[in-house]
Amino acid sequence: MRILYIGDYYPFFSYKSKMNELIIEKLKKKGHDIVLLSKSWCNVKENSFYGSVEKLTCNYPFAKRYFIDPIQVRNSNINIINAYIGLGCKVIERENIEKVIFADDIIYTPIIECFKNRYNISYELFCIWEESFRWMLDDYIRPYININLNVFDKIFTYPIYKFPLMHFFNIEERKIVEGKFLQDNNIIEEGNDKIDQNAYYLYSEDCSEVYLKEMITLITKKGLCKNGKINIIWASNNNIDDIIIGDIHYNKVIIDDVPQKSIVISDKELIGRSPINYSYITTCLTNKIFPVIRKEQLQEFNHFQVSYQNCTNTDEYSIITKFQVSDNTIYRFY
Numbered sequence: 644m645r646i647l648y649i650g651d652y653y654p655f656f657s658y659k660s661k662m663n664e665l666i667i668e669k670l671k672k673k674g675h676d677i678v679l680l681s682k683s684w685c686n687v688k689e690n691s692f693y694g695s696v697e698k699l700t701c702n703y704p705f706a707k708r709y710f711i712d713p714i715q716v717r718n719s720n721i722n723i724i725n726a727y728i729g730l731g732c733k734v735i736e737r738e739n740i741e742k743v744i745f746a747d748d749i750i751y752t753p754i755i756e757c758f759k760n761r762y763n764i765s766y767e768l769f770c771i772w773e774e775s776f777r778w779m780l781d782d783y784i785r786p787y788i789n790i791n792l793n794v795f796d797k798i799f800t801y802p803i804y805k806f807p808l809m810h811f812f813n814i815e816e817r818k819i820v821e822g823k824f825l826q827d828n829n830i831i832e833e834g835n836d837k838i839d840q841n842a843y844y845l846y847s848e849d850c851s852e853v854y855l856k857e858m859i860t861l862i863t864k865k866g867l868c869k870n871g872k873i874n875i876i877w878a879s880n881n882n883i884d885d886i887i888i889g890d891i892h893y894n895k896v897i898i899d900d901v902p903q904k905s906i907v908i909s910d911k912e913l914i915g916r917s918p919i920n921y922s923y924i925t926t927c928l929t930n931k932i933f934p935v936i937r938k939e940q941l942q943e944f945n946h947f948q949v950s951y952q953n954c955t956n957t958d959e960y961s962i963i964t965k966f967q968v969s970d971n972t973i974y975r976f977y
Contacts, residue, residue, distance in 0.1 A: 645676045645706070645739055649731070649754075650746035650769075652708075655683035656693035656878035656898070657848050659772065662926045663746055664704075666769075671704040678707045678738050680731055682723055682747070685713040688850075693878040693898065709734050727754045735762050742767065745795070749775035750784065752791050759794050768792070770800040771822075773920040776807065789813050801921050803943070838933065838962070840955040842872040844901055847910035850878065854910075856888055861913045866957040867935075876901060901932060906962055908935040919943050924966055933962050 648667055651659040660683065667677050702708060711726045731754060734740065740762075745755055746769040755766050770792075779788050789812050792798065798814060802821045808814040845858055855875060862868055877883060877895040885892040901907070907927055911920065912935060919940050927934040938961045941951065950965035 645678065645741050646670065647678050647680055647731075647734060647738070647740045647743045648746065649680045649727070649743065649751075651686070652679055652681045652683050654692050655681075655687045656850075657686075658846075658923050658926045660693070661930070662771075662922055665926070665929055666746070668704050676706040677704060678709070678734060678740065679705045680709050680727070680734055682711045682727070684710045685716060685723065692881065707734075707738060724751060724754060727751060728757050731758060732761065735764075740764060744769060746771070748772070749778050749788075753787070756791060756794050766795050768795040768798045770798050770804060770808065771922045773918050773922065776804070776918070779812065793818075803919075803921070838904060838906060838952070840906065840962075842874065842906070843868045843935075844874045844876050844896065844905050844907045844932070845910065846876045846907050849910065852886060855886060858910045858913055859886070859888060859893055862908070865913070865959060867908065867954060867960060868956070874901075876907070903931040905932045906935060907932050908960070912936055912960070924963055928963070928966055933964055935960050935962055937961075 648663070648670075650663045651657055652663055653660050667679075670677055709730060711723065711730060716723070716726050735743070735758065742765040743755065743758060744767050745752060749770070749772070752768070755768075759766055778784055792808070792812055792814055795818065797820055798808065798818050799820045799822045800808065805819050805821055808819055809816055843862065845855070845862065847855060847858060849855075859873055859875075862873055874894045874896045875886065876898050878898060880897060883895050883897070885894055887893070909920070909923060911923075915937075919936065924934050924936070935954065938953075938959060941949070941961060948965065948967040949963065951961040951963050954960045954962060
């Protein structure tokens with residue numbers, strides 16, 4: 644099947660790009676041809692640019708890749724939705740698309756209504772990003788989102804999100820598929836005695852120096868890493884020099900060089916994210932690194948099999964070492 648996959652991808656450095664990469668590789672191994680449509684070049688900044696020339700010019704695992712041009716968008720004075728519709732229509736017709744998978748920000752789902760009015764193909768939504776549910780309750784989005792979501796033939800999501808989709812957004816139960824996203828690889832509980840709880844890797848999509856210094860200060864204040872062994876996950880080889888706060892040097896580590904079974908804390912956890920970001924946890928564990936969450940969030944894991952360790956230096960955070968969901972899988976349906 645020839646599938647149009649809409650979502651973030653490289654060179655934009657984000658956990659969404661990484662998770663989309665892993666899902667797309669699974670679909671590719673099932674024998675499908677995947678065509679990418681992405682706005683990533685509109686989001687990327689100098690410090691969040693990921694990928695070498697070789698990686699960015701290689702189409703694998705895609706048959707084709709299409710990116711919205713940020714310069715053309717700016718010069719034309721149009722928004723991302725207009726660009727998605729215009730380029731998306733060209734791609735669907737040119738590439739003989741049979742199915743569209745939407746795995747982008749929920750605020751762009753109105754483009755699917757436009758496509759469905761023109762093209763009689765299958766449309767599916769990966770509703771897996773935590774921030775989607777916050778946006779869906781926004782005063783400007785809530786009035787149209789119920790009907791908008793129902794244009795999808797299937798909605799793949801985590802079990803915890805099934806109830807709100809049905810009862811707050813009137814999605815038919817038959818359309819909702821509870822998926823185990825990348826579960827084949829997201830159990831790495833064995834050998835946890837090798838975890839070095841004195842060394843943490845800070846993940847942040849905002850890589851400005853001022854912001855990173857603020858996050859490092861928070862890590863120190865919260866007692867997560869008392870001996871100063873904090874490493875900053877960096878997108879690429881550019882600007883790899885250490886960050887210095889006071890007389891302490893904090894190392895920058897290219898994302899590809901982060902060791903397996905390392906402990907990673909997201910800036911969102913430091914500043915007090917309210918809901919659990921299941922996709923971020925899954926992405927970390929699939930890459931065999933351990934994510935840190937606030938301990939108060941453990942009570943929200945009722946639908947999952949979860950193992951964790953307490954952080955050595957603080958009672959506020961825990962390290963997730965195992966994360967399992969239902970027996971269903973997104974790959975079964977392709």
